[in-house]
Amino acid sequence: MTTMMMSSKRGTLIVIGGPTGSGKSALAVELAKHFCAPIISTDSRQVYRGMAIGTAQPTKEEQEAVQHYFIADREVEDSFNCGRYEVEALALLDRLFKSNRYVVAVGGSGLYIQALCSGMDALPEANESLRAELKQRLESEGLSSLADELRRLDPKYAEEVDLCNHARVMRALEVCLTTGRPYSEQRSGSVAKRPFNIIKIATDMPRDILYERINKRVDQMVENGLIDEVKHLYPKRELNALQTVGYREFFDHFDGKCSMEEAIELVKRNSRRYAKRQMTWFSRDKEFVWFAPTDIEAIIEHINRFAI
RNA sequence: GGUCUGAUGGGCGAGUGGCUUAACCAACGGUCUGCAAAACCGUCUACAGCGGUUCGAAUCCGCUUCAGACCU
Numbered sequence: 001m002t003t004m005m006m007s008s009k010r011g012t013l014i015v016i017g018g019p020t021g022s023g024k025s026a027l028a029v030e031l032a033k034h035f036c037a038p039i040i041s042t043d044s045r046q047v048y049r050g051m052a053i054g055t056a057q058p059t060k061e062e063q064e065a066v067q068h069y070f071i072a073d074r075e076v077e078d079s080f081n082c083g084r085y086e087v088e089a090l091a092l093l094d095r096l097f098k099s100n101r102y103v104v105a106v107g108g109s110g111l112y113i114q115a116l117c118s119g120m121d122a123l124p125e126a127n128e129s130l131r132a133e134l135k136q137r138l139e140s141e142g143l144s145s146l147a148d149e150l151r152r153l154d155p156k157y158a159e160e161v162d163l164c165n166h167a168r169v170m171r172a173l174e175v176c177l178t179t180g181r182p183y184s185e186q187r188s189g190s191v192a193k194r195p196f197n198i199i200k201i202a203t204d205m206p207r208d209i210l211y212e213r214i215n216k217r218v219d220q221m222v223e224n225g226l227i228d229e230v231k232h233l234y235p236k237r238e239l240n241a242l243q244t245v246g247y248r249e250f251f252d253h254f255d256g257k258c259s260m261e262e263a264i265e266l267v268k269r270n271s272r273r274y275a276k277r278q279m280t281w282f283s284r285d286k287e288f289v290w291f292a293p294t295d296i297e298a299i300i301e302h303i304n305r306f307a308i
Numbered sequence: 309g310g311u312c313u314g315a316u317g318g319g320c321g322a323g324u325g326g327c328u329u330a331a332c333c334a335a336c337g338g339u340c341u342g343c344a345a346a347a348c349c350g351u352c353u354a355c356a357g358c359g360g361u362u363c364g365a366a367u368c369c370g371c372u373u374c375a376g377a378c379c380u
Contacts, residue, residue: 020345044343044345080342080343084342111346119341126343165349167347171342175342189341240346248345276335276337280338281339
């Protein structure tokens with residue numbers, strides 16, 4: 001359609017989003033094979049080593065069939081976030097598009113996809129000591145005290161945030177305090193220009209079927225040795241990487257807070273809730289076009305129509 | 309055939325005449341700029357049916373239906 005205008009673009013990034021368990025990974029491999037493309041993950045948890053089962057990382061066969069990036073390539077101790085992801089992924093894509101016309105990006109982390117496609121503003125990363133201090137204050141003085149300070153430092157943002165959400169309040173404070181300027185002033189909300197074409201597709205299926213798949217997949221994970229995987233990680237349970245569905249619930253079980261059966265049920269429930277949040281996120285981004293994960297032909301046709 | 313007990317929102321489960329939207333769970337909807345598989349917000353006004361008593365009934369009475377237990 002606007003191919004001539006796109007001449008500066010170096011290739012097409014096929015972004016696949018959608019709820020967990022909806023068949024994103026398998027679809028990605030299919031598309032990657034069809035378009036001779038490598039795959040980069042947009043999943044905030046599959047990047048870690050030692051979490052293969054619980055995060056449903058691509059199988060060995062899938063990884064042998066197609067080159068995957070951002071899968072199990074760092075330690076759970078490594079700090080990683082959407083900002084670093086943006087930088088690293090962009091650098092990688094720069095390289096990949098030198099020899100590929102297509103790259104497939106799959107994963108369930110909406111924020112990571114946003115970072116990759118639209119970019120993050122140049123805000124400071126978390127400062128460990130400041131973060132610890134704010135956390136301390138949250139515990140001793142309470143959220144309302146932090147909210148008051150935010151009102152003082154950034155009344156505009158205080159007006160729009162959910163002041164009940166301590167995570168958001170603290171991050172805003174973090175930015176205000178480290179930069180000396182209001183957080184809201186530094187949020188441009190602008191969409192970064194990318195040197196590649198982007199096509200977003202999301203996988204969807206009837207809710208009841210999706211939930212059934214999620215439930216079954218959890219049972220399958222347990223059969224595949226998830227509990228052992230969790231045991232290895234148990235000593236590191238406090239790490240952010242392990243604040244993850246499929247791990248926390250079993251940590252609680254090891255702590256005697258619930259039975260194994262209850263833990264498994266909770267993993268299922270929390271996975272379902274996660275899936276729902278993902279659907280909400282991806283629905284909000286109107287650039288996503290939804291398909292049944294098995295409707296490969298229609299998806300390929302759609303991609304061919306919009307690729308450069 | 310008879311006696312008794314029970315019947316509360318998707319589930320569980322309080323509540324014995326007038327301020328319960330009980331609570332909890334599930335589910336559903338949503339928010340989203342560096343911990344995002346995180347963090348957080350909102351919604352779900354039921355009392356088996358019919359009739360009666362009463363100023364007022366989920367709560368008392370009667371009948372009906374259903375369920376369970378027991379008796380002959």
